[in-house]
Amino acid sequence: MLIKENRTKRIEQREKKVRLTITLFILLASCFFPLVSRAQCAMCRAALESNENTVQAEAVNDGIVFLMVIPYILVALVGFAVYKLKYSKK
Incomplete structure (x- = not known):
């Protein structure tokens, strides 16, 4: 039972890291590649x-x-x- 709990904790930690990495990538991409728009x-x-x-x-x-x-x-x-x-x- 302990091995299964440790495995799920490692999987959850890995998923959190992946989500954080994706979020940071999207944030950086949106900062470096702004959308150009015309106001008028x-x-x-x-x-x-x-x-x-x-x-x-x-x-x-x-x-x-x-x-x-x-x-x-x-x-x-x-x-x-x-x-x-x-x-x-x-």
Whole structure:
């Protein structure tokens, strides 16, 4: 029985090492080979590169901020609701 337990412990340790190695490899690969992405479509870039229309550039910036803030507000509201449900029972 002791031999079987030792064998399973060695197998579990080996599996942990393999998982750790794979995780580290994926992490390093993602750091050294970043994905290249474009943040703007061609139409937006062309419209914003002209120096004449600053109102349009401000509108695009406001839209980006608006789109960025909404998910944070929703997550905060869900977190607050969970907090209230958890601590209101005490």
